[in-house]
Structure formats: structure tokens, C-alpha cells
Amino acid sequence: xxxxxxxxxxARDEARRKHESLTQLDVSRTLRAYxxxxxxxxxxxxxxxxxxxxxxGALVPxxxxxxxxxxxxxxxxxxxxxxARRQSGYYxxxxxxxxxxRNLSRYAALTLAVMLDEENPDKPWGGLPKPSLLCTSxxxxxxxxxxxxxxxxxxxxxxxxxxxxxxEWWRMSxxxxxxxxxxxxxxxxxxxxxxxxxxxxxxxxxxxxxxRLREIMDRVNAQEExxxxxxxxxxTSPKLPARLGEVMGQVxxxxxxxxxxxxxxxxxxxxxxxxxxxDNQMWACPNExxxxxxxxxxxxxxxxxxTEFEEKYGAVFVRSNYLSIASDGYIRYGARDPIRxxxxxxxxxxxxxxxxxxxxxxxxxxxxxxxxxxxxxxxxWWGVKTVNQALEEAGIPVLDFPVDAVDGNTWDDAKMxxxxxxxxxxxxxxxKARKAF
Amino acid sequence: xxxxxPGTAFGKLVFxxxxxxxxxxxxxxxxxxxxxxxGHTVPAELIVAAGCTPVLIAAxxxxxxxxxxxxxxxxxxxxxxxxxxxxxxxxxxFLDYLILSRPYDKxxxxxxxxxxxxxxxxxxPFMIFDLMQSQREAVRAYNWxxxxxxxxxxxxxxxxxxxxxxxxxxxxxxxxxxxMQRQVADLRQNGRISGVDAMQALGAGYFMHxxxxxxxxxxxxxxxxxxxxxxxxxxxxxxxxxxxLQQLMLHxxxxxxxxxxxxxxxxxxxxAPGEDISDESDPLVAIFDKYWRDVPTSGxxxxxxxxxxxxEQAARAEVxxxxxxxxxxDRLMGWDIPRxxxxxxxxxxxxxxxxxxxxxxxxxxxxxxxxAALASSLSQNTPSTQEARR
Numbered sequence: 108x109x110x111x112x113x114x115x116x117x118a119r120d121e122a123r124r125k126h127e128s129l130t131q132l133d134v135s136r137t138l139r140a141y142x143x144x145x146x147x148x149x150x151x152x153x154x155x156x157x158x159x160x161x162x163x164g165a166l167v168p169x170x171x172x173x174x175x176x177x178x179x180x181x182x183x184x185x186x187x188x189x190x191a192r193r194q195s196g197y198y199x200x201x202x203x204x205x206x207x208x209r210n211l212s213r214y215a216a217l218t219l220a221v222m223l224d225e226e227n228p229d230k231p232w233g234g235l236p237k238p239s240l241l242c243t244s245x246x247x248x249x250x251x252x253x254x255x256x257x258x259x260x261x262x263x264x265x266x267x268x269x270x271x272x273x274x275e276w277w278r279m280s281x282x283x284x285x286x287x288x289x290x291x292x293x294x295x296x297x298x299x300x301x302x303x304x305x306x307x308x309x310x311x312x313x314x315x316x317x318x319r320l321r322e323i324m325d326r327v328n329a330q331e332e333x334x335x336x337x338x339x340x341x342x343t344s345p346k347l348p349a350r351l352g353e354v355m356g357q358v359x360x361x362x363x364x365x366x367x368x369x370x371x372x373x374x375x376x377x378x379x380x381x382x383x384x385x386d387n388q389m390w391a392c393p394n395e396x397x398x399x400x401x402x403x404x405x406x407x408x409x410x411x412x413x414t415e416f417e418e419k420y421g422a423v424f425v426r427s428n429y430l431s432i433a434s435d436g437y438i439r440y441g442a443r444d445p446i447r448x449x450x451x452x453x454x455x456x457x458x459x460x461x462x463x464x465x466x467x468x469x470x471x472x473x474x475x476x477x478x479x480x481x482x483x484x485x486x487x488w489w490g491v492k493t494v495n496q497a498l499e500e501a502g503i504p505v506l507d508f509p510v511d512a513v514d515g516n517t518w519d520d521a522k523m524x525x526x527x528x529x530x531x532x533x534x535x536x537x538x539k540a541r542k543a544f
Numbered sequence: 545x546x547x548x549x550p551g552t553a554f555g556k557l558v559f560x561x562x563x564x565x566x567x568x569x570x571x572x573x574x575x576x577x578x579x580x581x582x583g584h585t586v587p588a589e590l591i592v593a594a595g596c597t598p599v600l601i602a603a604x605x606x607x608x609x610x611x612x613x614x615x616x617x618x619x620x621x622x623x624x625x626x627x628x629x630x631x632x633x634x635x636x637x638f639l640d641y642l643i644l645s646r647p648y649d650k651x652x653x654x655x656x657x658x659x660x661x662x663x664x665x666x667x668x669p670f671m672i673f674d675l676m677q678s679q680r681e682a683v684r685a686y687n688w689x690x691x692x693x694x695x696x697x698x699x700x701x702x703x704x705x706x707x708x709x710x711x712x713x714x715x716x717x718x719x720x721x722x723x724m725q726r727q728v729a730d731l732r733q734n735g736r737i738s739g740v741d742a743m744q745a746l747g748a749g750y751f752m753h754x755x756x757x758x759x760x761x762x763x764x765x766x767x768x769x770x771x772x773x774x775x776x777x778x779x780x781x782x783x784x785x786x787x788x789l790q791q792l793m794l795h796x797x798x799x800x801x802x803x804x805x806x807x808x809x810x811x812x813x814x815x816a817p818g819e820d821i822s823d824e825s826d827p828l829v830a831i832f833d834k835y836w837r838d839v840p841t842s843g844x845x846x847x848x849x850x851x852x853x854x855x856e857q858a859a860r861a862e863v864x865x866x867x868x869x870x871x872x873x874d875r876l877m878g879w880d881i882p883r884x885x886x887x888x889x890x891x892x893x894x895x896x897x898x899x900x901x902x903x904x905x906x907x908x909x910x911x912x913x914x915x916a917a918l919a920s921s922l923s924q925n926t927p928s929t930q931e932a933r934r
Contacts, residue, residue: 206882208899210872245678245845248879255883263845265683268649268674272656295676295686302682463615463657489617489650493657496614 122193122411129414131391132353134377138360141369146232153178154236159310162218162235162253164243166456167264168449170327171304173366174320175311180235182243182250184363186217187407188231195408196515198224207249213514214404216249223256239310242303262303267292269455274468276459277435284439284451296450304446320445323366328438330365333374334358335434337381341425342477346395348384351424352410358429359405365437396421397535400474402494402505403485405429408515415524420531426477428460435469461490467497474503481535483508483527502542504534553763554741557748564751568599572638577701580636582627583645584811585839586673587831589821590695592714592754594702596640600750602790603627605903616654621873622903623788624651631655634666641701642670643694646677647841671697675835677843684836691832711827717754722817724761725749729814732806733862735775736768739783739795739805739813746816747790778802779864779919782857784809784884786842786870786877794869794902797911803919806862809854815840842876851884858893865918868897871907894922 130136152158161172161179172179189195198220199213205223207216221230228234237257243250245263254261271289273279279287304315341348357377364370383389394417401424406412416422436456442448459465474482482505484495495505506527511517560567568578577596581588584600591598603626609616611632612625628651636642644652652672658664673694676683699705728745731737737745745764749757781798783805789795789812795805807814818838822830844850858866866888870878881897888895896918900907 206885208870208874208878208881210874211878212875245843246876248876251847252879252883263678265676265678267676267686268646268652268672270652270672270674272653274660291686291689294689295683298682298685299680302680462653464653464660467657487619489619490653492617493615493654 126411129350129411130353131389132349132357132377132380134357134373134380135353137376138357138373141373142360145364149178150232154233159239160236161240161242161307161310162238162250162259163241164215164247164250164264166244166266166453167242167303168300168453170320170323170366170445170449171300171307171315173323175307175313175315177240177307177311180218180238181363182215182218182247184359185221185231185235186213186215187359187405189217189221190408190515191410192231193408193515194229194231199514199516207252211249213511215243215247219249219253219256222253240306242306260306262299262306264296264299264303264453266454266458267295269458269462269465272462272464274464275472276455276465277469277472280435281438282440284448288451288454292454293447293450296454297446300446300450317445320449321442324439324442324445324448326368326371327365328440330361330371330374331433331437333378334430335438336378338430338434340378340381340385341430344385346388346390347392347398347423347425348381348390350391351401351413351427355405355427355429356410358433362429362433392417392421392423394421395423397480397531397539398423398425398478399535400424400426400470400477400479400482400503401428401485402470402482402498403428403488403491406485406510408510408518412523416527416531419528420536422531422535424483425479426473431469431473432457432460461488463490463493466490466494470494470498471501471503474498474501479503480539481505481530483530485510487511502538504530504538506530506534553760553767554745556760557745557764560748560751560757561744564602565599567752568597569638571597577640578638579698579701580639580642580668581645582642582648582651585645585647585675585677585835585841586643587694587835588754589711589714589718589831590698590706591643592717593706593710594698595710596698596701597753599639601627601630601636601642602750604630605791615658619875620650621787623790624648624654627651628654628658631667632658632664634664636668637666639668641697642668644670644672646672646674647843648672649674677836677839677841678845679837679849680845687836688832691828695828708827711831712823714754715821715823715827715830717758719820719823720758721749721754721761722820724758724765725817727765728761729807729817731765731768732804732814733860735780735804736771736773738775739781739799739808740792742805743789743792743795743808743813746814747812749816775804776802778804779922780862781805782807782809782854782860782863782866783813784854784866784868784877786868786874789813791903793908794911797902797908798867798915800912801916801919803915807857809840809857811840814857815853847880851880854884855887858888859891863893864922865894865896867915868895869902870897870899871901871903872899873901894918 153160161177162182163179165181165183189198195217198217201220201224202216222235238259241250241254241259241261245265250261273287276287308314361370361373397420399422413424437452439448439452482498482503484491484505485508498505572578579591579596580599580601582601588598603623605622605626607626607629609625609629612629616625616628659667674690675687695706725746728742732742781803789808789810798805809815821834868881885895896914898911900910902908
């Protein structure tokens with residue numbers, strides 16, 4: 108096993124400076140300011156005040172915790188923070204040291220590593236105190252380790268298998284979700300949510316107010332509608348109005364707080380700024396030549412990488428799963444029973460991007476609507492091969508990008524630049540030229 | 545220990561273990577309906593009750609997978625790739641129906657898509673039986689609904705609803721086989737059957753008619769009892785595995801230098817019989833309870849239910865060492881290993897964790913070396929390299 112390494116403060120400052128110089132959106136700054144404020148509140152209430160909080164997966168109904176005023180951290184997003192701080196290599200190695208072998212997914216488990224590593228004070232937000240409740244997919248076995256370590260009860264969620272896959276699922280998901288998802292599958296999650304609600308009520312010290320939950324659901328729908336507008340603007344504008352790294356950061360920053368008034372307001376401000384930039388032809392890369400899509404988990408360890416090919420090639424990244432799934436995956440209208448609508452929202456959440464047929468049909472539709480010339484597809488998630496294969500068959504060249512989304516040990520800057528450069532020169536440019544001809 | 549003699553009961557068991565589709569193809573040729581099942585949580589009893597011949601479809605991990613390599617991601621278990629390849633190649637064409645179980649959900653999705661694309665025209669009709677493996681009341685209603693859907697589908701295949709008496713009859717047949725399999729487990733613990741032989745004797749049951757299997761296994765047990773063979777003097781191993789033990793490579797490697805695998809936490813081995821299916825309640829309810837509550841899959845939750853059998857077996861005096869087989873394809877069990885290792889250590893049981901792939905020669909050589917080092921430390925009563933490292 109390699110010795111643990113930490114990112115130096117100087118390297119981190121340098122990355123921060125570079126990031127700041129690449130920032131084009133005002134909402135990126137307001138997001139960062141809010142995150143600082145939110146974190147100060149979390150520190151005061153939870154870390155210092157001892158208020159119970161939850162660690163949850165990305166695919167569990169955060170809206171319930173929001174409605175109960177239970178603070179929560181999402182494991183994969185906290186892992187993203189670790190990666191963005193260039194500490195993923197260190198914490199991945201720490202898991203090795205604890206005996207968790209290298210082939211186990213680090214995507215969510217960096218949060219566990221931060222918790223287990225009690226002696227190192229250099230952590231995002233100073234680390235995490237022991238939570239009072241855990242809820243993730245049952246397949247996220249690292250949560251059982253966290254439960255044993257923290258003593259917090261673990262409510263696992265088992266997603267029922269999608270026995271009747273509908274390739275163009277996004278055309279049904281907003282209104283026809285009961286047909287799309289299957290009532291028995293929705294029932295399966297509703298039953299499990301009852302356990303989650305009971306456990307969350309216990310630490311909240313109050314009962315879930317369904318009217319409040321319904322209001323939150325409505326606000327989430329409205330927030331995702333702003334994202335939908337942003338996607339349309341990005342897809343249909345002559346050139347890209349905002350860099351992908353900023354868009355992804357913004358989307359996830361807002362999604363983390365979805366259902367709150369702040370998230371709604373921030374999403375609206377985000378939409379307004381993107382519209383303003385498009386209306387005034389403020390392009391991310393005025394010399395735009397090639398439009399690329401990014402497929403798979405966010406490259407949280409190096410979001411600025413997406414800007415690296417603007418100057419030399421005029422290549423911009425116009426699309427990621429994150430903005431698109433916000434509008435296609437989250438919106439649920441006609442939610443008379445908010446728990447049921449929530450269950451529908453999450454019953455196939457994320458899986459629709461992986462499941463062969465579903466993931467590929469969506470990727471092709473997205474590629475066409477965004478007028479992309481090529482795709483960069485990150486390795487390490489199941490279903491990626493069928494998505495890549497389908498894109499290639501649809502005439503869209505794809506680069507298999509061999510890095511882990513969060514593990515800094517897999518990153519080699521020169522190699523990655525060379526890979527993408529070669530891909531643009533050898534595949535994207537000739538493919539675009541052929542199409543133009 | 546036992547040696548294979550052609551024409552003996554054991555010879556017959558080995559034949560069916562090795563020629564896994566032989567019985568099913570014979571049934572198909574004779575005009576009987578054959579239903580394949582992928583995974584051990586699809587109740588064979590219901591298939592028998594529907595008047596069909598059940599056969600477990602197992603992966604041939606040595607098979608080349610040129611088509612699967614195009615579509616199936618390397619992160620997924622090797623089983624998924626080889627079964628996908630078999631489906632696309634038309635290996636399942638003779639089946640009247642194919643039922644996949646929940647642990648094979650990814651395979652189900654890949655097969656659905658390749659069929660939709662018209663690139664696997666020889667696939668038979670297939671479905672997934674999505675029995676959730678966590679043992680929580682929250683999933684009971686869903687699981688029961690899925691069982692009802694399976695019964696309904698099999699009823700359509702049989703052209704008549706499944707009768708309670710037919711289900712009871714099938715339960716009795718499989719319980720007879722289970723009783724025999726438990727005797728095999730006892731003989732292993734007593735050093736009368738090697739792990740390699742036991743795996744074949746137990747595994748053959750997935751490919752034979754239950755009545756014929758119980759009879760053959762009974763004859764084999766009588767042969768073993770009559771023989772004077774005893775196990776070698778090497779360490780007695782309890783094996784826990786991250787991958788299904790559908791081939792003999794690992795057992796052959798572990799037993800090559802005198803060790804004996806006395807039990808394994810896997811459906812292909814010592815966990816094959818489990819408890820009997822109750823014949824005192826509604827037969828469908830009894831099957832439901834059996835396949836929900838008494839299965840050793842990695843999806844079982846909570847942890848205590850998942851590990852109960854393993855810990856109970858590890859405490860037996862007949863077990864000298866616990867081996868965890870965690871090949872590079874593992875994405876789940878590794879999270880349990882540090883804790884399980886510590887638990888075993890506290891109970892005074894030596895542990896050997898194997899991270900090598902028994903399907904490769906290099907992996908097998910490494911496994912033999914590490915086991916030899918452990919056996920040596922056990923015989924000298926010194927800590928093994930792994931123990932010392934801890």
C-alpha cells in the first residue's frame with residue numbers, strides 16, 4: 108500500500124486561485140457565500156450544539172428530512188468535497204489502511220474515511236461528528252461500517268428491479284409516473300419510507316407534516332423547471348453561455364438544498380443569469396468549434412478540467428447528467444399523495460442513466476438536442492459501455508475516460524490532457540468535418 | 545477420501561455436475577417443458593408444481609466473452625458477462641422460459657436490451673423474480689406480490705393455475721433431497737468427504753430431477769459410509785466467499801496440499817439444503833418463507849442474519865481456519881472483512897483472506913502459497929504472516 112499523502116495548503120490555494128479566475132457566473136459566488144453561511148449554521152447547531160443530523164445517500168428522499176427540519180449531509184456530495192479539496196487520494200489510501208480493499212467503491216465512502224480518520228484534523232469542514240441517522244441504498248455496504256462506528260441506526264433502501272424498462276422514460280416521468288414506474292414498485296418504496304419517516308421523526312422530535320412536505324415537493328418541481336429552462340437555453344443557444352464545471356457545481360449545490368426557499372431563489376437567479384448571458388451573447392468560449400458532452404459521474408476532483416480545451420481547440424463541454432437529470436428525473440406532477448410521488452421520484456433514480464436501453468436512449472436524445480460533436484465518458488459506472496456503444500452507433504464519437512470520479516490517485520494531468528487532445532484531433536474533428544461535408 | 549468410480553452413484557452425480565444441461569436437454573427432447581432459473585432464490589418447487597423441469601443456469605467462467613466485452617462493463621461480476629454471452633449465443637434457446645433472480649438484475653437489464661435491439665433472437669421468454677433479500681417487514685408485501693406474479697406466470701406456462709397439492713408434492717421431493725444433503729454436510733465435518741467431492745455431490749442437485757437426485761445422493765452416502773477413507777491431516781477450512789462457488793477451481797486449489805474444506809457459506813456448497821420447507825402451513829407461504837428467510841445471498845440484511853450461519857460454523861471445533869475468498873471482482877464483501885476478521889480473531893480462529901482470483905493460474909499459485917504459509921504457522925503454533933501484519 109502506498110503511504111498516505113495529503114494535498115498541501117499551497118497546492119490547494121493554487122487550485123482555488125485558478126478556479127476563481129475561471130469563474131464566469133455571479134451565481135457561483137452567491138452559491139459559495141450561501142454554502143459558507145449554511146455551513147456556519149450547521150457547525151453551530153450540529154457540530155457545537157449537538158443537534159442530531161443524518162448522513163444519507165443521494166437517492167433517498169431528502170425532502171422528508173427537510174420537512175422535519177433535520178439537518179443532513181449527503182455522502183456522495185461530501186465525498187465530492189473531499190475530492191474537490193484534492194484529498195481523495197489520501198482518504199482512499201486511508202480506507203486501504205483500514206483493510207477495505209482498492210476495488211471497493213470510493214464514490215460515497217470517502218465520507219466514511221473522514222469519519223474513521225479521527226486523528227487527522229485536515230478535513231473538509233473540519234470533519235463530521237457522529238450522525239444520529241443513516242439512510243442509503245442497501246448496496247452501499249460502507250454505510251453499515253459507518254453505522255457500527257457511529258452507533259447511528261441505518262435504514263437501508265432497496266430499489267425494486269425495473270422489470271418493464273421503457274427506453275424513452277423521460278417522456279412519461281412528469282405526469283405518467285404511476286404507469287412508468289409501476290404501482291407495485293412505488294408501493295415497495297412507500298413501505299420502506301415509513302421506516303425512514305419513523306426514524307427521522309424520532310430524532311426530529313416531531314411528526315411529519317404532509318402539507319409541509321407537499322409544499323416542499325411543489326418547490327422542488329418549480330426549482331427543477333428552472334433547470335429545465337437552463338438546459339433548453341444551453342442546448343439551443345448558438346454557443347455555450349456557461350462553463351460545464353460551473354453549471355455542475357451550481358446544480359449540485361442547489362440540489363443539495365432542494366425544497367428550500369433558498370434553492371428555489373438560487374435556481375431562478377441561475378436561470379436569469381444564463382438567459383441574460385445567452386441574450387447578450389456572452390459565450391464561455393467565443394471561439395467555440397466543438398461541442399462535447401460529458402457522460403457519467405461528476406469529475407469532482409477536477410471540474411476545471413473541462414475548460415482546458417477551449418483555447419487550443421475551441422472545444423467546450425455543453426452537457427452533463429447532472430443538469431439534465433434534474434429536469435427529466437426529479438419532476439413529479441399530480442402529487443396528491445406526496446409520499447407516493449417521492450417514491451416515484453426515487454424508485455429508478457440514477458438507474459435510468461445506467462440501465463441498458465434507458466441510459467443509451469437518453470444519452471442519444473441529449474446528444475442530439477445539445478448538438479454535440481463528441482462525448483467524454485468517465486469510467487467506473489455500470490452501464491457505461493452500452494451508453495458509449497449506442498452513442499458511437501448514432502455517429503457520436505466517445506472517449507472512454509479512465510479515471511475514478513473522486514479518487515485523486517487515478518488522476519494524471521498530462522496523460523488526461525493528452526488523451527482528450529488526441530480524441531479531439533483524431534475523432535471529433537474528422538467526424539464533424541465529415542458531417543459538415 | 546472418496547474416489548470417483550464410473551458407474552457408481554458418485555459417478556452419476558459428477559456427470560450431472562459437469563454436464564449441467566444434460567438432464568434439461570433430455571427433458572426438452574422428450575417434449576417436456578423446461579424452465580431455467582438463474583440464481584438460487586427462484587423456487588424450483590413451483591416450477592416442478594407447474595409440471596416443468598427446472599434447471600439452474602450456471603456461468604461457465606472459462607468461456608470467452610467477445611460479445612459481452614462490447615456491452616457489459618468490467619465492474620460487473622464475471623458471471624454476468626458469461627451468462628450474457630450464453631444468452632446472446634443462443635444457449636438458452638431450448639428453454640421454454642427463463643427466470644432470473646434479484647442478484648442478477650444487471651444481467652436482466654442487459655439481456656432485455658440486447659433482445660430489444662434484435663441482437664439475441666434466440667433468447668427464450670424471460671422474467672425477473674425480484675425477491676428482496678433484506679429481512680424487514682417493509683419488504684414483505686412487495687416480495688409476496690412478486691411471488692404471486694411468478695405463480696401466475698408459471699400457471700400460464702402450465703395452462704392451469706398451480707394446485708396446492710402439486711406444490712406440496714414438489715416441496716416433499718425437495719425436502720427429501722435436503723435431508724440427504726445435510727447428511728453430506730455431517731460426513732464432511734467428520735472427515736469422510738473432501739470439499740471437492742462434496743461440492744459435486746451437492747451441486748448436482750441443481751441439474752437433476754429432485755427424486756432421482758435424492759435417490760442417487762442416498763446411494764452415494766451409503767457408499768461413503770461403507771468406505772474406510774479418511775481426510776488428510778491438513779487444516780480444516782471454513783470458506784466464506786464473495787463470488788458464487790459454481791466451479792471447483794478454488795476447492796481444488798485449497799485442497800491440493802492436504803487441507804480440507806469442510807463447509808462453505810454458499811448455495812453451491814454447505815448452504816445448499818438450509819432448513820426444510822414447512823409442510824404444515826399453506827405451501828405457498830412456506831415457500832415464501834424459505835426463499836425469503838433462508839438464503840445465503842450477499843443481499844441479506846441485517847448483518848446478523850447474513851452472518852449467523854458463518855459465525856455458528858466458525859465456532860465448531862472441526863474448523864481450524866476461516867478463509868475469506870475476496871477476488872478482484874468483489875464490490876461488497878470487502879466492507880465486512882476487517883470486522884469479520886476481528887470477530888474471528890477474538891474467537892481464537894485463524895483467518896486467511898485471499899484477494900487472488902482462483903480462475904487464473906497466477907491466482908491459484910498465490911492461494912497455495914498463502915495457505916501453505918498459514919498451515920505451517922498453524923503446525924508450529926506461530927502467527928501467520930497475515931496475523932503478524934495485523
